Amino acid sequence: MRWHILKALLLKEALRHATNRGGLLLAGLLVTASLVMAALNPAGEKTTQLIGGIHHCFVHAEDFDGPFVKHLEKSLPPELRRHIFFKKLEANLAPDQAVLYPPGTGAIQIRKAADGPDGAPRYIVWIWHPAGDRSGMEIYESWFWREAYRFFHQQAIDGLNAKGLDGARLLPMPDINRDELWDNRLIEKQLREQVKALGGSLPEVEWRESPSPGSALDMTAAIATALVMFALFFTCVYLMPSLTCEERERGLLLAQVLSPARVREILASKFLFYPTFGIFLATLLAGIHNPSVLLRPFFWLALVSLAVGSLGIGMSIASLARTQRSASLAALCYMLVVAMVLVICQQNNIVWIPYLAIEFHAPQVLHAALTNQIRDYHWFNLAGCAVLAIVWVFAAAYLFRKRGWQ
Amino acid sequence: MSEPVIRLKDMRAYYGKFLAVDRLNLELHRGELFGLLGPNGAGKSTTVKVLIGQHHPESGSASVCGYEVARDWQRIKPFFGYVPDRENHFDEFTGRRNLEIFAGLYNVPRPRVMECLEIVELADAADVPVRGYSMGMRKKLLLARAILHKPPIMYLDEPTANLDIHSSAIVHRLLRQHVKEGGTVLLTTHNMQEVEEICDRVAIMCKGKLVALDTPLSLRQQHTERKIDVILKSNERLVLDLDDAGNRHKLADHLRVGDVASMHTREFDFHSTFLKLTGTQFD
Numbered sequence: 001m002r003w004h005i006l007k008a009l010l011l012k013e014a015l016r017h018a019t020n021r022g023g024l025l026l027a028g029l030l031v032t033a034s035l036v037m038a039a040l041n042p043a044g045e046k047t048t049q050l051i052g053g054i055h056h057c058f059v060h061a062e063d064f065d066g067p068f069v070k071h072l073e074k075s076l077p078p079e080l081r082r083h084i085f086f087k088k089l090e091a092n093l094a095p096d097q098a099v100l101y102p103p104g105t106g107a108i109q110i111r112k113a114a115d116g117p118d119g120a121p122r123y124i125v126w127i128w129h130p131a132g133d134r135s136g137m138e139i140y141e142s143w144f145w146r147e148a149y150r151f152f153h154q155q156a157i158d159g160l161n162a163k164g165l166d167g168a169r170l171l172p173m174p175d176i177n178r179d180e181l182w183d184n185r186l187i188e189k190q191l192r193e194q195v196k197a198l199g200g201s202l203p204e205v206e207w208r209e210s211p212s213p214g215s216a217l218d219m220t221a222a223i224a225t226a227l228v229m230f231a232l233f234f235t236c237v238y239l240m241p242s243l244t245c246e247e248r249e250r251g252l253l254l255a256q257v258l259s260p261a262r263v264r265e266i267l268a269s270k271f272l273f274y275p276t277f278g279i280f281l282a283t284l285l286a287g288i289h290n291p292s293v294l295l296r297p298f299f300w301l302a303l304v305s306l307a308v309g310s311l312g313i314g315m316s317i318a319s320l321a322r323t324q325r326s327a328s329l330a331a332l333c334y335m336l337v338v339a340m341v342l343v344i345c346q347q348n349n350i351v352w353i354p355y356l357a358i359e360f361h362a363p364q365v366l367h368a369a370l371t372n373q374i375r376d377y378h379w380f381n382l383a384g385c386a387v388l389a390i391v392w393v394f395a396a397a398y399l400f401r402k403r404g405w406q
Numbered sequence: 407m408s409e410p411v412i413r414l415k416d417m418r419a420y421y422g423k424f425l426a427v428d429r430l431n432l433e434l435h436r437g438e439l440f441g442l443l444g445p446n447g448a449g450k451s452t453t454v455k456v457l458i459g460q461h462h463p464e465s466g467s468a469s470v471c472g473y474e475v476a477r478d479w480q481r482i483k484p485f486f487g488y489v490p491d492r493e494n495h496f497d498e499f500t501g502r503r504n505l506e507i508f509a510g511l512y513n514v515p516r517p518r519v520m521e522c523l524e525i526v527e528l529a530d531a532a533d534v535p536v537r538g539y540s541m542g543m544r545k546k547l548l549l550a551r552a553i554l555h556k557p558p559i560m561y562l563d564e565p566t567a568n569l570d571i572h573s574s575a576i577v578h579r580l581l582r583q584h585v586k587e588g589g590t591v592l593l594t595t596h597n598m599q600e601v602e603e604i605c606d607r608v609a610i611m612c613k614g615k616l617v618a619l620d621t622p623l624s625l626r627q628q629h630t631e632r633k634i635d636v637i638l639k640s641n642e643r644l645v646l647d648l649d650d651a652g653n654r655h656k657l658a659d660h661l662r663v664g665d666v667a668s669m670h671t672r673e674f675d676f677h678s679t680f681l682k683l684t685g686t687q688f689d
Contacts, residue, residue: 008510012496015507019498251494255551258458259511260484 009269054136064088131211224289235278236310241318245327275307299369312392319399361385416466441605450594487552491563512555
């Protein structure tokens, strides 16, 4: 690498952007949006949840293979089928140990408790909801208590029948197909009292609820995350392929390659300029949202990983697209395809495909960094982001050397 | 004679299955202005592309200053300046800024930028964005860029296309000056008159093959018809072959008695020469 060549190439890139009014305008709009958001909803305030909503609920059961969980699985209504996931709860959890759930999710934990004094089994049903969004769990809970009633009602009838009583007559089925949460919860409780009065027994159910640490989706931080990601994608996945392809289309890339500049020097200048520009813009936006984020190493690691990954994606597009128009189109198509794939995978509970996309890991790590709620799994996301970034950069360098400048 | 600066040996180049250059053998020397003449698709531009390392020949070899183009491409790049047939400038920058960027790449001092702009008579437009330049100005800016680092070799693809007479004269003067200082120039053109005016040697190409290689004067001598068109005062028209002794005497007789109204020699006709050499029209 020769400094005079790198300097000339970097100067060229900077000057090209300085004369690109459209790009400057969009960058200005991003900063303005960030400033407006920061003025209306300072990050320090915790009342920043603009909209609620729990898109997924985990039914986390210790007795995963038991009849109760099987009944719940079978009785999922179609409208909730894509939103409720059943998972086995670790058996060695401490009684009060919290489980972390991703932002925008809640959970219904079914834990086993010590048997009651009469030897009857006891369960703890623990509702975990995002902080400040208790009502978001209502639809899931309503279904849960309704089906819990149906299951234990049948158990009670079977128990009474076994004692020679007419269980079905003694315990008629009330109207439980209503969506009133408190009604459903109440009649489930009343069932136990009725069964007890008839001399039967049902497992004891203790009901608890807690806000889940970290699962509240701070929408201001979510929008800030989106702006930071957009800044990096805009510079590295949109602007870079577009301007690089324009240079190729107009023969400017050839003119540079015919000068003493080596292909790797041209590549290096682009690899230096665009992530730097993107990181600068992203840092500005993140700093406006929450200046303290700039002191967190996790934020910088996340930013660098995403910038490098975006650069790899952008340069791959620039190498494959022939013209400026096709590069812009390819960048937009790429973003749309990835968004569609992630949504489809989320809706259909396909777990492994999203792990292959930087766009899956990046929002999680950036949001965690911006809200300073960094959990163990965010480090896994960061590692995933970094590995994918490296893969993309190598792919981009190979493609560019192979056919990019020609 | 000195070692050739550019040497093409049995060079064949394809575009897919299309044979663009077929077994081309060519040697260019120091201080030579060489013209590559031929119609569209003759293989001229492909030859230049091979020499600048933009197209790899399928067989044969191409060497510049003793280095194999394909193998030592990085090493030969500073040896040449290239003027493409299609202009490629940063339109949003001024002429001066365009050259400054390339001056940075070639590591040449900044004052050289203005020097080059003055050579091509663009000093007055140095601070005008290139998008405001005319076609001729853009072409001259290409030339200024090509001479920025004082390369010993210059490749020019149709350098005077779309240029007015004055600008063409600037280009010709500059190229002659370059070879006078020991440089080598290879230019491709459609224009025989241009070749005759400035080239030391010329190669005529057709369908990828070399059909003639000589000095413009020799080509003229070889292919000009030695005939004279005579119009007598009686309006009678005669065509007299100078290689025929009888015709020469007849012409002398007419001149002696003074009944010649006008007479002129047949000029070199490139198109008919090309037809004679290749069997195809020069389009």
